[in-house]
Amino acid sequence: MHRAGVTSEKKAIAAASFLVVGLTSAAFAEDAKSSLLKQGSLTDTPDGPKAQLRKIGIMPDVWITQIYQGEIAGDASKTWRYGGKLDAFLKVDAHKLGLWQGLHLNAQYEHYFGRTINNTDLTLLPVSAAQAFVQRDGYHSALSIAVTQDFGESFSIGAGKVNTMTLASQTPLIGGGGVETFMNRAFAAPATGIGVTSPGTLADRVVVSPTYTLGATATLKTQVGKFTLAVADPRNAQNSRVIENPFERGVVVSGTATIPIDVSGLRGYHTVRGAYSNARGFDLDDIQGLRRRLVGGASVTKKGYWFISYALQQYLFQSSDDPSIGWGLFSLITLTDGNPNPVKWTVLGGLAGNNLLPGRELDRWGVGYFHYGLSESLLSGLAASGVYRRxxxxxxxxxxxAVTPWLRLTADLQIIDPWYATTSRATFAALRMQTKF
Structure with missing residues (x-):
């Protein structure tokens, strides 16, 4: 019995050792920086496969985010769901591959698993943005590909299908794309003004802007700041028709200026954005037309809409060793025409960033408030039809x-006054685990 136990124990140890070796693809180095607990991802070992690929300009990453979320108080309480998504990223530097200078390719593949509490929560904005656009009852997966050509260090142009939530994840302080920081769409995928509620898109929950867009950008970096001009299709690029027949229903032109301004030596970013489209959306002064459209009849549409916004990220504390690590204030204010845009204005703000206690600098935290002010044309029109929203x-x-740089556990709490006017305040709790391979 004793020898059998020893044999079983040896087999278990051997199996575990084989698994670790397979994941890291190399033996652990003595240097602490290369240890399993400190490397950037689970498989990013010194001189391992990922390190070798980076040398020739190929940078792959795989993230798996698991989410367990439920409503602990409210009219739909005791509803809990487990699910998540897989993100596979690929960046290619063509110059390192022996091709021409300045050409870059970025690809992202997403796939859902499990279930989500979204669409059962009586809220307008998804409480889990990461699961809102790739899910069992909608699009099962998504592929985004964009190509960028740099002309020196100051100017670049790019084109393709992009995930705007992934772009928003790069925003200082607040960024995270729903898988690292805030979970609610209000924070994880802020309004961009690209899309508007129009025939054929209602099922996508396109409130202010689609998450997936098809278009092109030109970016200029100067000593004053960064300036971007973009042209995009206003529809959700998850729809295959957008890829097959781009811009058939109109175009959006937008301009963005981001100006860095330091206050007392602390970094700050001010971003102003404006957008205009010649696309048509539902005329919210004709709610009865909207109702007819939903049952297969004709509806009245309105051509053209505009959007402006101002965003601020201001660090209040920064690490003396790494200025990108710190915490501070963030805010965003948007304004639209209110028709056909269903959201007249939005505001959000709060504090977020890193924990600056020694040894916990990789931890991230945040607290924020948001308000989506719906168009009066929409609210009054719905009320006249006996549908009460707010x-x-x-x-x-x-x-x-941050358990390790590649393994993160998040606790999240949301308290929301849903847009269903007859429902009570709802409280949502979630646990999220992200693993970077």
Whole structure:
């Protein structure tokens, strides 16, 4: 019995050792920086396959985010769901591959698993943005590909299908794309003004802007700031028709200026954005027309809409060793025409960033408030039809604990006044685990 136990123990140890070797693809180095607990991803070992690929300009990453979320108080309480998504990223530097200078390719593949509480929560904005656009009852997966050509260090042009939530994840302080920081769409995928509610898109929950867009950008970097001009299709690029027949229903032109301004030596970013489209959306002064459209009849549409916004990220504390690590204030204010845009204005703000306590600098935290002011034309029109809605607002707080750089656990809490006017305030809780391979 004893020898059998020893044999079983040896087999278990051998199996575990084989698994670790397979994941890291190399033996552990003595240097602490190369240890399993400190490397950037689970498989990013010194001189391992990922390191070798980076030398020739190929940079792959795979993230798996698991989410367990439910409503602990409210009219739909005791509803809990487990699910998540897989993100596979590929960046290619053509010059390192022996091709021409300045050409870059970025690809992202997403796939859902499990279930989500979205669409069962009576809220207008998804409480889990990461699961809102790739899910069992909608699009099962998504592929985004964009190509960028740099002309020196100051100017670049790019084109393709992009995930705007992934782009938003790069925003200082607030960024995270729903898988690292805030979970509610109000924070994870802020309004861009690209899309508007129009025939054929209602099922996509396109409130202010689609998450997937098809278009092109030109970016200029100067000593004053960064300036971007973009042209995009206003529809959700998940729809195959957008790829097959781009811009058949109109175009959006937008301009963005980001100006860095330091205050007392602390980094700050001010971003102003404006957009205009010649696309048509539902005329919200004709709600009866909208109702006819939903049952297969004709509806009245309105051509053209505009959008402007101002965003601020201001660090209040920064690490003396790494200025990109710190915490501070963020805010965003948007304004639209209110018709055909269903959201007249939005505001969000709060505090977010890193935990600056020694040894916990990789931890991220945040607390924020948002309000989506719905168009009066929409609200009054719905009320006249016996459908009672209201503007939606809420608060969210999270703490992202970095077990290792590649394994993160997040606790999240949201308290929301849903847009269903007859429902009570709802409280949502979630646990999220992200693993970077």
């Amino acid at each position: 503007s939606e607002s809420g608060v969210e707080a999270f703490y992202n604990y």
